[in-house]
Amino acid sequence: MLRLHDLNPHVLRTEYAVRGPIVERAQALEAEGRRIIYCNIGNPQALRQRPSTYLRQLLSLVEHPQLMDDPGAARYFPADVIARAHTVLTEQPPGTGAYTQSCGLPFVRRQVAAFIAGRDGIPADAARVILTDGASRAIEMVLLALIAGPHTGIMIPVPQYPLYSAAIALYGGRQMDYAIDEDTNWQLAGDALEHAIGGASESGIRPAAVVVINPGNPTGAVLTYDNIAMIIGFAKRHGIAILADEVYQENVYAEGCRFVSFAKVMHDLGEHDVSLFSFHSVSKGFLGECGHRGGYVECRNVPDDVVAELAKLQSVYLCPNVPGQLAVSVMVAPPRPGEASYASFMAERAAILDGLKARAAQLEQGINAIEGMSLVRPEGAMYGFVRFELPVDPTVDAARLSPEERRRHEAGRDSAYCLALLEETGICVVPGSGFGQRPGTFHFRTTFLPPAEEIEALVERLKAFHERYGRQRTDGVAR
Amino acid sequence: MLRLHDLNPHVLRTEYAVRGPIVERAQALEAEGRRIIYCNIGNPQALRQRPSTYLRQLLSLVEHPQLMDDPGAARYFPADVIARAHTVLTEQPPGTGAYTQSCGLPFVRRQVAAFIAGRDGIPADAARVILTDGASRAIEMVLLALIAGPHTGIMIPVPQYPLYSAAIALYGGRQMDYAIDEDTNWQLAGDALEHAIGGASESGIRPAAVVVINPGNPTGAVLTYDNIAMIIGFAKRHGIAILADEVYQENVYAEGCRFVSFAKVMHDLGEHDVSLFSFHSVSKGFLGECGHRGGYVECRNVPDDVVAELAKLQSVYLCPNVPGQLAVSVMVAPPRPGEASYASFMAERAAILDGLKARAAQLEQGINAIEGMSLVRPEGAMYGFVRFELPVDPTVDAARLSPEERRRHEAGRDSAYCLALLEETGICVVPGSGFGQRPGTFHFRTTFLPPAEEIEALVERLKAFHERYGRQRTDGVAR
Numbered sequence: 018m019l020r021l022h023d024l025n026p027h028v029l030r031t032e033y034a035v036r037g038p039i040v041e042r043a044q045a046l047e048a049e050g051r052r053i054i055y056c057n058i059g060n061p062q063a064l065r066q067r068p069s070t071y072l073r074q075l076l077s078l079v080e081h082p083q084l085m086d087d088p089g090a091a092r093y094f095p096a097d098v099i100a101r102a103h104t105v106l107t108e109q110p111p112g113t114g115a116y117t118q119s120c121g122l123p124f125v126r127r128q129v130a131a132f133i134a135g136r137d138g139i140p141a142d143a144a145r146v147i148l149t150d151g152a153s154r155a156i157e158m159v160l161l162a163l164i165a166g167p168h169t170g171i172m173i174p175v176p177q178y179p180l181y182s183a184a185i186a187l188y189g190g191r192q193m194d195y196a197i198d199e200d201t202n203w204q205l206a207g208d209a210l211e212h213a214i215g216g217a218s219e220s221g222i223r224p225a226a227v228v229v230i231n232p233g234n235p236t237g238a239v240l241t242y243d244n245i246a247m248i249i250g251f252a253k254r255h256g257i258a259i260l261a262d263e264v265y266q267e268n269v270y271a272e273g274c275r276f277v278s279f280a281k282v283m284h285d286l287g288e289h290d291v292s293l294f295s296f297h298s299v300s301k302g303f304l305g306e307c308g309h310r311g312g313y314v315e316c317r318n319v320p321d322d323v324v325a326e327l328a329k330l331q332s333v334y335l336c337p338n339v340p341g342q343l344a345v346s347v348m349v350a351p352p353r354p355g356e357a358s359y360a361s362f363m364a365e366r367a368a369i370l371d372g373l374k375a376r377a378a379q380l381e382q383g384i385n386a387i388e389g390m391s392l393v394r395p396e397g398a399m400y401g402f403v404r405f406e407l408p409v410d411p412t413v414d415a416a417r418l419s420p421e422e423r424r425r426h427e428a429g430r431d432s433a434y435c436l437a438l439l440e441e442t443g444i445c446v447v448p449g450s451g452f453g454q455r456p457g458t459f460h461f462r463t464t465f466l467p468p469a470e471e472i473e474a475l476v477e478r479l480k481a482f483h484e485r486y487g488r489q490r491t492d493g494v495a496r
Numbered sequence: 497m498l499r500l501h502d503l504n505p506h507v508l509r510t511e512y513a514v515r516g517p518i519v520e521r522a523q524a525l526e527a528e529g530r531r532i533i534y535c536n537i538g539n540p541q542a543l544r545q546r547p548s549t550y551l552r553q554l555l556s557l558v559e560h561p562q563l564m565d566d567p568g569a570a571r572y573f574p575a576d577v578i579a580r581a582h583t584v585l586t587e588q589p590p591g592t593g594a595y596t597q598s599c600g601l602p603f604v605r606r607q608v609a610a611f612i613a614g615r616d617g618i619p620a621d622a623a624r625v626i627l628t629d630g631a632s633r634a635i636e637m638v639l640l641a642l643i644a645g646p647h648t649g650i651m652i653p654v655p656q657y658p659l660y661s662a663a664i665a666l667y668g669g670r671q672m673d674y675a676i677d678e679d680t681n682w683q684l685a686g687d688a689l690e691h692a693i694g695g696a697s698e699s700g701i702r703p704a705a706v707v708v709i710n711p712g713n714p715t716g717a718v719l720t721y722d723n724i725a726m727i728i729g730f731a732k733r734h735g736i737a738i739l740a741d742e743v744y745q746e747n748v749y750a751e752g753c754r755f756v757s758f759a760k761v762m763h764d765l766g767e768h769d770v771s772l773f774s775f776h777s778v779s780k781g782f783l784g785e786c787g788h789r790g791g792y793v794e795c796r797n798v799p800d801d802v803v804a805e806l807a808k809l810q811s812v813y814l815c816p817n818v819p820g821q822l823a824v825s826v827m828v829a830p831p832r833p834g835e836a837s838y839a840s841f842m843a844e845r846a847a848i849l850d851g852l853k854a855r856a857a858q859l860e861q862g863i864n865a866i867e868g869m870s871l872v873r874p875e876g877a878m879y880g881f882v883r884f885e886l887p888v889d890p891t892v893d894a895a896r897l898s899p900e901e902r903r904r905h906e907a908g909r910d911s912a913y914c915l916a917l918l919e920e921t922g923i924c925v926v927p928g929s930g931f932g933q934r935p936g937t938f939h940f941r942t943t944f945l946p947p948a949e950e951i952e953a954l955v956e957r958l959k960a961f962h963e964r965y966g967r968q969r970t971d972g973v974a975r
Contacts, residue, residue, distance in 0.1 A: 019737050019771035021801045023704065025644045025667075028805055036598055036811035044597065062593035070562075076592075077560035080819075081552040090572045093563060113555075113819075114541035116779075116786040118523065119515055150629050150789065153813045161666070165504045183812045187640070188504075225502065258498050292498035300595075307595040308818035310629065322500045326507055332515035333662045334632045338817040339787035340559075340592075 031186045034451020043445040056463040059399040061305030064466040071358045072347045078102035097356040113339040119332035121148025132349035137281035145316040152298035152312035164190035172227040176452035178234040203238035226258040232265040235402040235462040237395025239274040245282040258292040267302035270374035271396035293317040299344040303369040311341030376465040383476030442478040510665045513930020522924040535942040538878040540784030543945040550837045551826045557581035576835040592818040598811035600627025604825045611828035616760035624795040631777035631791035643669035651706040655931035657713040682717035705737040711744040714881040714941040716874025718753040724761040737771040746781035749853035750875035772796040778823040782848040790820030855944040862955030921957040
C-alpha cells in the first residue's frame with residue numbers, strides 16, 4: 018500500500034495555515050454541536066453577506082434558460098438581466114454546460130480588458146487575460162511556470178498570504194522573504210526589498226519574481242502610487258517579474274487611501290521591460306462569490322510565447338468553470354446607469370462596502386482597547402492582523418535558538434494560543450506564524466466580515482480570553 | 497522582460513494535443529466565419545446535447561433562492577426540485593456563494609459514497625471521497641502527490657488520454673508506456689504490462705502507479721471483470737497504486753459489455769494492499785456538464801495520512817466550485833422513483849445514451865466503409881480512434897530512424913493530415929500522435945457526439961478528403 022514517505026517530498030513540506038489543524042478542529046467541534054465563528058477565512062457569504070441579486074438572477078436564467086421563454090416566469094426577472102442572459106447565450110450558445118476555450122470565454126476576456134482600460138485609463142489586451150477558477154489557480158499557474166528549479170527565488174512579503182509559500186514549496190522553488198514593517202503601518206520599504214535580494218546570488222538563488230499583495234493580506238495596508246513606482250523600479254533593476262495580487266482592489270476603506278494598480282503605474286512610467294502578472298477575483302470585493310471560483314490574471318509586458326505557455330497549462334485542465342466566468346463578467350461589467358438593475362445593484366454594493374468599512378473601524382477600536390493586543394488600522398482588504406503579547410517563556414532562551422528553531426518554537430506558541438481561543442470561545446482565527454511574523458512577535462489574523470454584533474461579541478470574548486490566557490500561562494510558568 | 501527560456505523546463509516540455517495547434521487553427525478559422533465541427537473533444541453540449549432539465553432547475557433555484565419564496569415563481573419548478581433545493585440550502589446555508597470545506601460539501605461526499613456502495617454492493621467511506629473541479633484536477637492532484645522525483649514512473653496506456661502524459665511531464669515524473677493492442681480490439685494484456693515494467697529497475701525507475709482508463713479514451717474499449725482482476729494482481733505484485741479513470745462508466749453501448757469498477761473487483765478479491773484512486777466526472781455520462789467542472793476521486797486502501805496530504809493540496813486552492821459539486825450530487829443521487837421529476841429525468845437520460853449508442857454504430861459503419869480507414873467498434877466512451885493509411889514516404893527510411901525520430905516524423909505526418917482535414921472540410925479531430933500509437937500506424941480521434949446527420953456528413957467528407965489526400969501525397973511523392 019502507498020505510504021506517506023513514498024509521496025512527493027514537496028507535497029509533504031507544503032503548509033497552508035488558513036485551512037490547517039485549527040480549522041479541522043473547528044469543524045470537529047462544529048460537528049459535535051458547538052457554534053463556531055469562522056474568522057479564519059475571507060468567506061463573506063458564510064458570514065451572512067448576501068449575494069448580488071443581479072448576478073444571481075443572471076446565473077439563475079443562464080442555468081435554466083426556459084425561464085426566459087415563459088412570459089409568466091420571465092416577469093420575475095428585470096429586463097436588463099434577461100437581456101444580459103440572452104447576450105451570454107448568443108456569445109456562448111451552449112451556456113454553462115460546455116467547455117469554453119481554455120483561457121475563458123472571449124467576450125468575458127474582452128470585458129476584463131475593457132474594465133482594466135476603463136479603471137486605469139490605459140490600453141489593455143484581451144488576448145493577455147486568462148480566466149481561471151479563482152485567483153488562486155491563476156497564481157498557482159504563474160508560479161508553476163516561473164519556478165524553473167530549486168534555484169528559482171520568489172520574493173514574498175512577511176507576513177504574506179500562505180498560498181504563496183505553499184505554491185513555492187509545492188513546485189520546489191526558493192522562498193525569499195522580505196519584511197513589511199508593522200511599526201510603519203505595514204509599509205513596504207525599498208531597503209527591505211534590497212536587503213532580501215542582497216545575498217541571493219552568493220547563495221546560488223536566481224530571483225525570478227516579487228509578489229506584492231495590495232491591498233495587503235493579512236495586513237490591510239494599501240500601497241501608495243510612489244510605493245508602487247518604487248517596486249517597479251526595484252523589479253527592473255534586478256530583472257525580475259512582478260506578481261501583483263490585487264484581489265482586494267474594491268476593499269479600500271481608509272480616508273485618503275485609494276487603490277492604484279501596478280498596471281496603471283507601469284503604464285505611466287512608460288515601463289515596457291518589467292513583466293507583470295496581476296490577479297483579480299470574484300471572491301472578494303463586494304461580490305464575495307467564493308464558492309463560484311472565478312478569477313483572472315492579466316499579463317503585461319509578457320511575450321506572446323510565454324502567454325502561450327500559460328494558455329497551454331490552462332488547456333490541460335480544459336477550462337475554468339463557466340458560472341465563475343460569468344461572475345467575473347458581472348464583476349468587470351456591472352449594470353450601467355439607465356439599466357433596470359443599476360440602482361439596486363449599486364445600493365447593495367454600497368451597503369456591503371460601507372458595512373465593511375464600519376467593521377474595520379469597529380474591530381480596530383475594539384482590539385486596541387484590549388490590554389496586551391494591538392491592531393494597525395486596516396486600510397483595506399478584509400482582515401486585521403492582530404498583535405498580541407505572551408509572557409516570556411522562561412523555559413526557553415530564545416537567543417540561543419537558531420532562527421528556524423525560534424520560528425518553530427514561536428509558531429508552537431501562537432498556534433497553542435489560537436487553539437485555546439477556539440476551544441474556549443468558538444472563535445476560529447489563524448495563527449500569525451501561518452503568514453510569517455517578526456521573531457518575538459505574535460499575531461493572529463481575523464476577518465472583520467462577521468456582522469457588527471458578532472464583531473462586538475468577538476472583541477468581548479477575545480478580551481476575556483486574553484486576560485485569562487495570560488494569567489494561566491504566567492501561573493503555569495511560575496509553578 | 498521574462499523570456500520563454502526562463503520558464504520551468506517541465507512546462508515547456510508539456511504537450512496537450514486535445515487543445516493544441518490544430519484546435520487553435522480551428523478557432524482562427526471560426527473567427528473568420530468558417531463553420532467548424534469540433535470533434536476534437538468530448539464536449540456534448542457544444543454539439544447540441546441538451547442539459548438535464550432537473551439538474552438545471554435545481555441550479556437555477558439554488559443560485560436564486562428567492563424564486564422558491566414566491567408561489568408564482570415556484571410553480572415553474574417541480575416539487576421535488578424545490579424540495580431538493582431546500583435540502584441543499586439546509587445542508588449549506590450560504591448556497592453557492594461560500595467556500596465549502598476543501599474536500600467538498602460533506603453531504604455530497606456522503607452521496608458519492610452511497611452511490612459507490614449502491615453501484616457495487618460494497619462499503620464506501622465518504623471521508624475518502626474528495627470533490628474536485630472536474631476529474632482532471634483530481635488526476636492532477638494525485639499525480640502531483642505520487643511523483644516524488646524524476647525516478648518516479650507512472651505507467652500509462654498507449655494510446656492514452658494526454659492529460660496523463662501532460663501531468664507526468666509537468667511534475668517531472670517518468671512516463672512508462674504500456675501498449676494496448678488494436679488487433680485484439682484494444683484489449684489490455686498482462687504481458688504488455690509486464691513488458692513495460694520489465695526494464696524499470698535497471699533504468700533507475702521506481703514505478704509508483706499504473707493508469708487504466710475504462711471505458712477507454714481514446715479507444716472505447718470496455719475492460720472485463722477478469723481483465724481488471726489481472727491488473728490488480730499486477731499492481732500488487734509490483735507494489736504500485738492504480739489510477740482508475742472511470743469517467744465514462746455510464747457510456748457503455750456494446751451488447752454484452754458492462755462497466756465493472758476497480759473498487760468492486762478489489763473488494764471481491766479481498767484485496768487490501770493495493771492503493772486505488774478512482775475518478776469520476778459530470779462532464780461525461782449523460783449529463784455532459786463539462787462547463788460546470790465537477791468531479792471526484794475516491795481513495796481506497798490509501799492510508800489516512802496520505803488522504804490528509806491530498807486534502808491539504810485541495811485546501812491550498814480553497815475548494816472546488818459549488819455548482820460543480822451540486823452537479824456531482826445530481827449525478828450520484830438522481831431523482832428516485834415516485835418523485836415528480838423521475839420519469840422525465842430517466843427519459844432524457846435514455847434518449848441521450850441511446851443516441852450515443854446509435855451514433856457509435858453509425859460512426860463505426862461509416863468509417864469502415866471508407867477505403868484505407870478502419871475503426872474498432874467503440875464499446876463505450878465517446879470516441880472513435882480511427883486508423884488511416886498513408887502512402888509510404890519514400891524520402892524517409894523509417895527503419896534507420898531512432899524510435900524518437902520515427903515518432904516525431906510520424907507525428908508530423910498525422911498532424912499534417914488532420915490540419916489538411918480541418919482546412920478543407922472544417923472537421924476538427926486530434927492526431928493519433930497526441931495519444932500515442934504503434935510505430936507505422938496513423939490515427940485520429942473523433943467523438944461521435946455530433947447529431948446523426950452531422951456524423952453522416954462527417955463520414956462523407958472524410959471519405960472524399962481521404963481519397964483526395966492519399967492521391968495528392970502519392971502524386972507529391974512520385975514527383
